[in-house]
Amino acid sequence: MSLRLACIADDYTGASDLANTLSRNGLRTVQTIGIPADGLALPEIDAIVVAFKIRSVPAREAAAAALAAAEYCTARGAGHVMYKICSTFDSTDAGNIGPVTEALAARAGGLSVPVCPAFPETGRTVYQGHLFVGAVPLAESPLKDHPLNPMRDSNLLRVLARQSSRPVGLVPFEVVERGAAAISAALDAALGEGRGACIVDAIAERHLLALGEAALRRPVSTGASGLGLGLARAIAGGAAPAAAPDFPAPEGPAAIIAGSCSAATLDQIAAVRGRIPICHLDADSLLAGDMSAALDWAGELLDSGPVLLASSATPEAVAALKSAHGAEVGARIEAALATLAAGLADRGVRRLIVAGGETSGAIVDRLGIPAFEIGAEIAPGVPLLRSIEPEPRLFALKSGNFGGPDFFPRALAAMGVAPTPGAD
Numbered sequence: 523m524s525l526r527l528a529c530i531a532d533d534y535t536g537a538s539d540l541a542n543t544l545s546r547n548g549l550r551t552v553q554t555i556g557i558p559a560d561g562l563a564l565p566e567i568d569a570i571v572v573a574f575k576i577r578s579v580p581a582r583e584a585a586a587a588a589l590a591a592a593e594y595c596t597a598r599g600a601g602h603v604m605y606k607i608c609s610t611f612d613s614t615d616a617g618n619i620g621p622v623t624e625a626l627a628a629r630a631g632g633l634s635v636p637v638c639p640a641f642p643e644t645g646r647t648v649y650q651g652h653l654f655v656g657a658v659p660l661a662e663s664p665l666k667d668h669p670l671n672p673m674r675d676s677n678l679l680r681v682l683a684r685q686s687s688r689p690v691g692l693v694p695f696e697v698v699e700r701g702a703a704a705i706s707a708a709l710d711a712a713l714g715e716g717r718g719a720c721i722v723d724a725i726a727e728r729h730l731l732a733l734g735e736a737a738l739r740r741p742v743s744t745g746a747s748g749l750g751l752g753l754a755r756a757i758a759g760g761a762a763p764a765a766a767p768d769f770p771a772p773e774g775p776a777a778i779i780a781g782s783c784s785a786a787t788l789d790q791i792a793a794v795r796g797r798i799p800i801c802h803l804d805a806d807s808l809l810a811g812d813m814s815a816a817l818d819w820a821g822e823l824l825d826s827g828p829v830l831l832a833s834s835a836t837p838e839a840v841a842a843l844k845s846a847h848g849a850e851v852g853a854r855i856e857a858a859l860a861t862l863a864a865g866l867a868d869r870g871v872r873r874l875i876v877a878g879g880e881t882s883g884a885i886v887d888r889l890g891i892p893a894f895e896i897g898a899e900i901a902p903g904v905p906l907l908r909s910i911e912p913e914p915r916l917f918a919l920k921s922g923n924f925g926g927p928d929f930f931p932r933a934l935a936a937m938g939v940a941p942t943p944g945a946d
């Protein structure tokens with residue numbers, strides 16, 4: 523393995539988003555679920571994306587996982603470790619972006635880490651330390667109602683400082699415009715001022731290229747796919763990326779599971795009403811973890827075409843369920859959706875689309891998949907994936923906010939499935 527770049531992702535959809543960006547920008551990349559077990563046969567790669575489900579776990583647990591992965595990857599030659607976070611900076615005052623970044627920086631001997639969630643291709647830009655989602659500041663976007671980590675402050679210096687033990691600095695737009703050397707100098711100066719991390723502005727691809735070049739001179743960086751683009755281009759040096767591999771469609775039906783309650787996912791579900799049979803999972807069955815009725819429903823239909831099963835609900839319904847049953851509802855619903863996915867696999871499903879990062883994490887873990895190869899891009903940030911073991915199956919793990927309204931039909935088409943007309 524000629525490993526150049528190690529990436530540690532805080533969720534599984536984010537990992538495939540990053541793996542997609544790295545592949546499209548010239549790095550042979552594989553996504554593993556956790557640290558690869560001895561004996562897992564990985565192809566020849568330039569970059570590894572080790573996916574964890576550590577976005578919403580206790581900070582100490584997240585840092586321990588990231589440190590172990592960094593150890594594994596640097597022992598295999600990786601010269602730079604990138605911590606992949608969400609482009610909407612999903613986190614709380616308890617972490618985990620600050621604590622994990624600090625742990626990785628301490629392991630590397632102490633430095634001021636560049637932190638940049640910008641991903642202009644999907645509308646995420648950072649200006650004067652403020653994160654924008656499309657045309658609106660983060661705190662005015664649908665992320666303000668996220669079920670696990672409502673984002674109510676758009677100023678990333680404040681957000682990151684609340685979850686860090688050291689002050690946070692800014693590498694502003696004016697500096698980023700001057701290029702990689704200016705960014706490096708600003709990061710060095712920030713370290714001299716005792717700042718453990720700096721939010722780096724970026725609103726366009728040229729800023730990501732400069733940031734990638736500057737970041738690569740340091741051992742650690744934190745960011746979303748835009749940072750990955752910059753790092754990949756700096757490493758690949760403009761080499762043309764190989765064409766995405768063609769994954770032949772496996773035998774077996776296709777299904778969609780949605781656990782994301784994002785505005786984008788709700789639109790995507792609405793867009794296939796009447797085209798794909800939909801089962802809206804009820805709260806009582808989800809909280810009881812009883813998916814038998816949903817599996818019976820799916821079992822009747824799977825031979826005729828794909829089905830969609832969703833727990834997704836409006837922000838009002840999510841808030842009502844949380845206030846009635848406590849903050850743990852998210853984890854309970856994830857467990858129920860993992861049971862559902864296992865039941866679908868038992869019924870022969872070999873092509874699965876999942877909406878939502880935490881949901882994808884729970885499902886991929888339950889299915890026991892150790893790693894994915896990266897295929898063609900379905901939508902910005904969402905590639906087609908093929909599991910390496912236990913047997914080749916096709917997946918699309920969609921970050922909650924990604925994809926247009928036609929995402930599900932596009933993903934099905936990428937898996938060789940045509941949607942069939944159906945009734946809700």
Ligand SMILES: Nc1ncnc2c1ncn2[C@@H]1O[C@H](COP(=O)(O)OP(=O)(O)OP(=O)(O)O)[C@@H](O)[C@H]1O
Binds near residue numbers: 784843851854879
């Ligand atoms: N009806 C519901 N009520 C309350 N919580 C729900 C409901 N349906 C799903 N959830 C929970 O909401 C959370 C959604 O998080 P998930 O990461 O899967 O989606 P997302 O945040 O939209 O996607 P991403 O993390 O990729 O941006 C999960 O914990 C899920 O179990």
Ligand SMILES: O=C(O)[C@@H](O)C(=O)CO
Binds near residue numbers: 537539746921
């Ligand atoms: O960066 C993003 O927005 C995504 O890759 C993600 O992490 C959403 O969960």
